[in-house]
Amino acid sequence: MKSLGNIRRSFAPWTDPDAKPFISFRNVTKKFGDFTAVDDLTLDIYHREFFALLGASGCGKSTLLRMLAGFERPTAGEIILDGQDIAGIPPYKRPVNMMFQSYALFPHMSVESNIGFGLRQDGMPKAEIAARVAQMLKLVKLEQFAKRKPHQLSGGQRQRVALARSLAKRPKVLLLDEPLGALDKKLREETQFELMDLQQELGLTFVVVTHDQEEAMTMADRIAVMSHGKVIQVATPAEIYEAPNSRFVADFIGDVNILDGKVSASGNGRIELATNEGFTVRTAAANAPATGSAAGFAIRPEKLKVTRAAPADASVNAAQGEIWDIGYLGDMTVFHVKLDSGKVVKASMLNAQREVEDPVAYDERVWVSFGETAGVVLKD
């Protein structure tokens, strides 16, 4: 069976029609005055899911989390948590903990007391609190900073304290607003995997807001791509990447080339698209648009092949152009190819070998080619 991308684990309650969502947003709208921050949003999140919210700044991600945590009231719609409408429940009684985008550490308390704060509120015995705090400190690698105050820590260290504090109570649902933004790349990657392990181990449900696509792709079971208070697509990372449902998602996630044109033939799950670049793309299309309608074709740079010679197989889609720019990134090389129509497309090639024999150079004439299933047809 063919599938999109690697499947991390066989966890997919969203495909099961009988599975009950753990968190449900039902037609939730949030207005600040005239401004609509969250717009008639419906979204299901399942128990033990690692769910990521991805979207441009100001699209309403934090507002969504804050409604779940209880700091904002939806203007309309309802939020169901574990079968219960949580509208009337104050934040301090919700089984939800949040890591704030601004960290919101208590400035007058040491790192230890910050982390233990929630446990003290629950009246946990002192010894247990100490043990849990120690465990959390170990998790975020801040053992030697236990006695410090927040203002004596670096930005990344504060972020880790905030993370530890929100995790300490092991809430049913953990909301993380940009949890790793201030960490350097290495620590960030480590922490990503630690978070995933922890989530698995404790069986928690995580909702993570992030700006970083790679981070969302790495950690999440599913990703919701948001724009202007609406969810545009909810799907697994592989689906989002390989089968974006719209131009917005295709463009937002990763690099993409979009070719516009008109459908010249359609049938049997395949279409021919006469592109504005002067060549025809023959491609598979899941639900093919009708002949004559306008459509777009999205293809990722790594799925384009750049060669000097025309592809031998005539069924392969191909167009001619010249090398406009070459970007060497170490792990791969990105070619900007200016097609004869004037449009510049990006193609990337993995540098699997250290040395390349006779590489293509600037201004050379080349062929750009791709197979029938390499791209996605966008109807909008």
Added chain:
Amino acid sequence: MNSWSRFNIVSVVLGFTFLYLPIVLLVIFSFNESKLVTVWAGFSFKWYVSLFHNQGLMDAAWVTVRVGLLAASIATVLGTMAALALTRYTRFRGRLLFSGMVYAPLVMPEVITGLSLLLLFVAIGFDRGFWTVTLAHITFSMCFVTVVVQSRLLSFDRSIEEAALDLGATPVRTFFEVTLPVIAPAVLSGWMLALTLSLDDLVIASFTSGPGATTLPMKIYSQVRLGVTPEINAACTILIGLVAIGVVIASVMTKRREIQRQRDEQAAFAGR
């Protein structure tokens, strides 16, 4: 810019002389050996000694201290509450009126405050004495506390309160475990200010006090009318000392609070 022009020097000297010469003279003559206030006859502590044997003055001092501590403490509680209401519930009806009214006593002539309180106490048949002075002092010093605490609250990062609620603290616990400790320096300097104001108030106390509740400034004022004695100088010197200490502590705390606040804010908004 740093060069001191002659004009600058002259104006600074004149200004400070004008402000502090009388006080300096008073302090100097409190150590005078002679009974005559204006003739120097050598250094002595004798007026301080006799001051402590002057039962009338000592009683008045004791009243002043009690009124000051009580009034400052209650004014601090009320003033802090008013500051919280004014900064937190920004949309209640009549907020503008309320905040204006809180500030009014700051600029109200003391005579008017004193007189109106007197009329009130008389009208409701409240016997004048210790409690009326205390009430009056609470009334006029409360707004100073409000101003000090309010300026702190305006820069208070409320997300730490949300974090506390989120971690399961009830609103009351959140206030006592998070909000209050963070604004404590401002509350404390508000208290210092209220205490200082109460200690040296003459006008309002004169209107509202009754038999047996003469405060030190009132006592001094009435004695001076019978002639200045070096004993009064000594009492005033002590009073000046106390007030100066209070003001210095309050301003040092304000300064430290500023620095602390900047740090706290960096703590809260770090990273981006």
